[in-house]
Amino acid sequence: MPPAASRPRLTVAVTGLNATDSPGPGVAVIRALRETTDFELRVIGLSYEALEPGIYLRDMVDKTYQLPYPTAGTAALLERLRYVQEQENVAVLIPNFDAELYNFIKLEPQLRALGIHTFLPTLEQLEARDKLNLAAFGAAHGLSVPTSRPLYSAAELPTAAETLGWPLVLKGRYYDATVVYTPVQAGQAFQRLSGLWGVPLIAQQFVAGQEINIAGLGDGHGRALSVVPMRKLTITDKGKAWAGITLEDEALLALARRFAEVTKWRGGFELEIMRTAADELVIMEINPRFPAWVYLTAAAGQNQPAALLRLALGLPVPMMEGYAVGKMFVRYAWDLITDHTEFQQVAALGEL
Amino acid sequence: MKLKKNIATSEAGFIFNPATGDSFAANPLAADILARAKAGLDAAAIKADILERYDVAPGQLEKDWDDLLAQLREFNLLD
Structure with a gap:
């Protein structure tokens, strides 16, 4: 392995720093990147919340910038990334959340023009494997997938149960899933999941x-x-x-x-x-x-x-x-210790 | 008795199936039997050796042997 000093320097930006009980992949991605023998890396964290643990892992993440939520759209994201690029000269950006991928894929040409490289699926690939399209995807490629159907209201639950049988798996569009065994459980789960993630939910055959x-x-x-x-x-x-x-x-x-x-x-x-x-x-x-x-x-x-x-x-x-x-x-849980001034820095100024 | 060829066993009696990620703990005699089976000894040779080394009636050995095979089969460790 070449000594660190002789390797080319490279700045890489990574999202998904929420190493919580439902963890984003960012910290694991950074840990793996840190083992590359190709480059001497500077790692920029991109966060959405001020308490994402990866922000405070200072031996992993050199600097963090907050991003606008994906719902703010591509224009807001591009504006923020322009600012980050002026400070950091990021060569590669690795997004790690399902919900943000659409925006990053849409922005790929603009990012490239800024000098930021990505390696992402196409929008067509992203759509094809979406939970809502999984059944059609399996049929098209001869891959075994469970039968599923979208649910836009709780009134559709009886029909879904009739088609798919009990127990039934109810899933949020991007995250979260629960197995329900009765109509009452299904109704409660629908309210909880749709409240959290919106509709449609996905009803899937239990395997x-x-x-x-x-x-x-x-x-x-x-x-x-x-x-x-x-x-x-x-x-x-x-x-x-x-x-x-x-x-x-x-x-x-x-x-x-x-x-x-x-x-x-x-x-x-x-x-x-x-x-x-x-x-x-x-x-x-x-x-x-x-x-x-x-x-x-x-x-x-x-x-x-x-x-x-x-x-x-x-x-x-x-x-x-x-x-x-x-x-x-x-995996293990570890209490990172930081100072309120660092938290304030992220919360108020959006970077640390 | 033919163990699947990728099954890993240790002297301490740990058995690991790399295809499923399952691991098991065998008692010393079972570990010894599995080690001999992995070394290529057939059932008759292993049984003869047990009869020589342990105070066990042939009928009891056959019964215990069948139990062991049934467990190994259930755990998906046999070819």
């Missing part, structure tokens, strides 16, 4: 089995340059992996490669898989970004965020073969 996630990196030409499957060993009440282990299973690798091939996926992705008792692999969800456990890919020998950095810069990335099987992560 029993073992939860497996696959982190991958598509080159945009049909190749998955890296694929690492992980089984959740501990799952939080929000359904997030709190511990996991890498698996050796050719069928899982083949499924992820097929996904990248048929979609020509560009960028990081995560497949949420259910392996049924009959050994069928059902794709429950496709996330258009790296997962929060992506550091495990680096720990297992395939540093996906570091590879994405190279792809964004137009540098070659070879197919990554082989990874450590049985490599585990166990």
Whole structure:
């Protein structure tokens, strides 16, 4: 590994610093990026809330700027990123939230003109794997997915239950899901989820089995340059992996490669898989970004965020073969200590 | 008894299935049997060795052997 001083300096900006109990992937992405041997990195955090833990991880994040919420639109985002670029000369930006991707993809040409490179899926790819379109996506590509239907009002619940059976999975458009077993539970869940995330919700057929996630990196030409499957060993009440282990299973690798091939996926992705008792692999969800456990890919020998950095810069990335099987992560909670002046700096001035 | 070829076993009796992420703890005798099976010994040879080393009736050994196989099969560890 070349000494840090001899490596070219590069500034990279990363979102998703909310390393909470339902974590954004940003901190894990940064941790993996920090292990690159290609560059000496300066890492800029991009946050939405003043209490996102990553802001205060000063050994990981050199400087943080707050961004306008995605609902503010592309113009507000571009204006803010122009300001950030004047200060920082960001070479690569890695967005990590589903809800912000639309804006970043739309702004790709403008960002490039500013000198900011990204490596993102196309809008068509983003739309195709949307929860609302997953059934059609599966049918179009011959991939096994659960039957689902959109729900715009609670009045549609009985029909959905009749079609999909009990129990039923209700999902928010971008986040959150719950399994309901009765009409009363379904009604309550609809109110809660629609109150939080708006409509439509997605009603999905319940599939029993073992939860497996696959982190991958598509080159945009049909190749998955890296694929690492992980089984959740501990799952939080929000359904997030709190511990996991890498698996050796050719069928899982083949499924992820097929996904990248048929979609020509560009960028990081995560497949949420259910392996049924009959050994069928059902794709429950496709996330258009790296997962929060992506550091495990680096720990297992395939540093996906570091590879994405190279792809964004137009540098070659070879197919990554082989990874450590049985490599585990166990997440933990840690109380970061900071000072109110730092918090005020972020809350009042929008940067730290 | 044929263990799946990618199953990892340790002297301490830990068994790890890399395809599923499952891990199990075997008692010393089960760990010994699995180690011998992994080394390529067939069932008859392993049983003969157990009968020689332990005070166990052949009928009881057969019963316990079947129980062990049933568990290994249930845990998806056998080919």
